[in-house]
Amino acid sequence: MSAPSPLRDDATLVSHAVAELARRTHFPVAFGGLEHDGAVHVTTIVGARTRSIDGLVVHATRGLGGRALVERRPRMTLDYRTSRSITHDYDRAILGEGIATLFAVPVLVGGAARGVLYCGSWAQAQVGEVEARPAFDVAGELGTELRVRAEVERRLANAPGPEGRMSVGAREEIRESYAQLRGIAATVGDGDLRRRLEDIEGRLAALTGDAPTASADVDIHLSRREVDVLACAAVGSTNGEIAASLGLRETTVKSYLASAMAKLDASTRHAAVTRARRAGLLP
Numbered sequence: 001m002s003a004p005s006p007l008r009d010d011a012t013l014v015s016h017a018v019a020e021l022a023r024r025t026h027f028p029v030a031f032g033g034l035e036h037d038g039a040v041h042v043t044t045i046v047g048a049r050t051r052s053i054d055g056l057v058v059h060a061t062r063g064l065g066g067r068a069l070v071e072r073r074p075r076m077t078l079d080y081r082t083s084r085s086i087t088h089d090y091d092r093a094i095l096g097e098g099i100a101t102l103f104a105v106p107v108l109v110g111g112a113a114r115g116v117l118y119c120g121s122w123a124q125a126q127v128g129e130v131e132a133r134p135a136f137d138v139a140g141e142l143g144t145e146l147r148v149r150a151e152v153e154r155r156l157a158n159a160p161g162p163e164g165r166m167s168v169g170a171r172e173e174i175r176e177s178y179a180q181l182r183g184i185a186a187t188v189g190d191g192d193l194r195r196r197l198e199d200i201e202g203r204l205a206a207l208t209g210d211a212p213t214a215s216a217d218v219d220i221h222l223s224r225r226e227v228d229v230l231a232c233a234a235v236g237s238t239n240g241e242i243a244a245s246l247g248l249r250e251t252t253v254k255s256y257l258a259s260a261m262a263k264l265d266a267s268t269r270h271a272a273v274t275r276a277r278r279a280g281l282l283p
Contacts, residue, residue, distance in 0.1 A: 010034055010043075011043055011044075013142060013145060013146065013149075014032055014033055014034060014043050014044050014115070014142070015043070015044045016192075017032065017044075017107075017117060017138050017139070017141070017142040018030050018031060018032050018044040018045070018046050018117065019044075019046060020138045020141075020190075021046070021117055021119060021134070021135060021138045022046040022047055024134035024135075024137070024138060025119050025131065025134045025135055026125075026131060027047075027103070027119035027120055027121050027125075028047045028120070028121060028122065029045075029046070029047045029048050029097065029099060029118075029119070029120035029121070029122075030045075030046045030047060030117070030118065030119055030120070031044060031045040031046065031048070031053055031056075031117075031118050031120070032044060032107075032115060032116055032117035032118055033115055033116070034107070034114055034115035035060075035069060035113060035114055035115050035116075038059060038060045039057050039058060039059045039060065040057070040058040040065055040066070040069060040115055040116045041056075041057050042055070042056040042057070042058070042118075048097055049097065049098065049122075050096060050097050050098070052092065052093045052094075052096030052097045053093050053094070053096075053097055056090065056093045058090060058116065059089075061087075062087050062089045062090070063086055063087055063088075063089050063090045063094075064076075064077055064080075064083075064086050064102055064104045064118075065104045065116040065118060066087075067086060067104075068104040068105065068106045068113075068116050069106055069113045069115075069116055070113070071106075072106050072108060072111070072112075072113050073106065074103065074104065074105045074106070074132070074135075074136070075103075075104045076101070076102070076103045076104070076127055077101070077102055078100075078101050078124050078125070078126070078127075079100055079101070079124055080094055080095065080099055080100060080101070080102050081095060081100070094120075097120070097122075098122045099120040099121065099122060100121060100122060100123055100124045100125075101120065101121040101123070101124050101125045101127065102118060102119070102120050102121075103118065103119040103120070103127055103132070103135060104116050104117070104118050105117045105118075105119075105135045105136060105138075105139045106139065107139050107142050107143045107146070108139070108140075108143050109143045109146050109147045109150075110147060114143065114146055115142070117135065117138060117139050117142070119135055137189075137190075141188065141190050141193050144184060144188065144193070145193060145196070145197075148181060148184060148197060148200065149200075151177060151180075151181075152177065152181070152200050152203070152204065171283075172235070174204055174283055175231075175234055175235055175282070175283050176235045177204055178201060178204045178231055178282070178283050179231040179232045179234065179235045179237070179245075180245075181197060181200060181201055181204065182201060182227070182228045182231045182232075182246075183228070183232065183245040183246055184197065185197040185198065185201070186225075186228055186246050186247065187246075187247055204283060206283075221263050222260060222263055222264070222276070222281060223256075223259075225246075225256050226256050226257075226259055226260040226263070227260075227276070227281055227282070228246055228256075229242055229246070229253055229256040229257055229260065230257075230260055230269075230272060230273055230276050230281070230282060231282055232245055232246070233257065233269045233272075233273055234273040234276075234277075234282055239253045239254055239257070257269055257272070260272055260276075264276060264279075
């Protein structure tokens with residue numbers, strides 16, 4: 001059986017996020033979905049005791065999730081039934097499940113709300129920073145993966161097929177995307193998401209199609225951080241820009257560059273990038 005593509009479809013991404021939401025928070029019910037045509041379509045539910053939430057569609061500005069969507073910030077009600085701060089268009093679904101406390105977190109991609117994740121409790125429950133942080137983290141991870149996937153799919157769609165020759169501009173776009181992706185992956189704490197990002201990096205790196213297989217010595221001794229820094233240097237980033245992208249100090253960037261140059265037997269960063277490409281470590 002072939003390995004699944006690292007680029008997951010919408011339903012799979014949401015399913016994974018909701019499962020993580022249920023696992024990381026104390027809320028017994030978790031559900032969520034992405035926005036289509038001005039409404040959030042709930043596609044995954046975990047922990048529900050009834051089928052009341054099945055197929056729920058929450059329109060912008062309506063209900064708790066609709067407010068979270070248009071305001072692009074988390075919304076919460078400790079007692080859904082008596083809340084006066086929201087419309088009650090979805091009472092049949094939410095109260096039908098017996099939910100008292102409801103917490104809605106928007107999924108943001110480039111500042112735009114792409115969906116909403118919900119946590120619910122059958123009893124009234126206080127929600128502080130400790131309880132809310134895991135939900136923020138999961139929504140942030142989902143937003144990151146949606147953003148990365150959209151960008152990678154755009155680049156892959158514009159890449160030439162096997163019969164075509166890649167232009168210099170297309171090659172540089174791929175190299176820039178690769179550097180950006182490594183910068184994003186460097187800040188991701190979730191191991192599963194980071195591994196999928198690494199798989200996507202490999203697909204991007206392979207698109208140029210002209211790099212031989214990396215030698216065993218370089219593959220073993222060049223660290224991930226050294227490759228991160230070289231990938232940014234390869235698209236012309238300064239040490240300060242590399243530091244900002246990877247969340248490092250500028251002195252640390254210089255140290256990684258010096259180490260990579262020494263391992264690649266290169267006297268300049270440009271020579272190190274060239275040798276890393278020849279070794280198949282960079283696109």
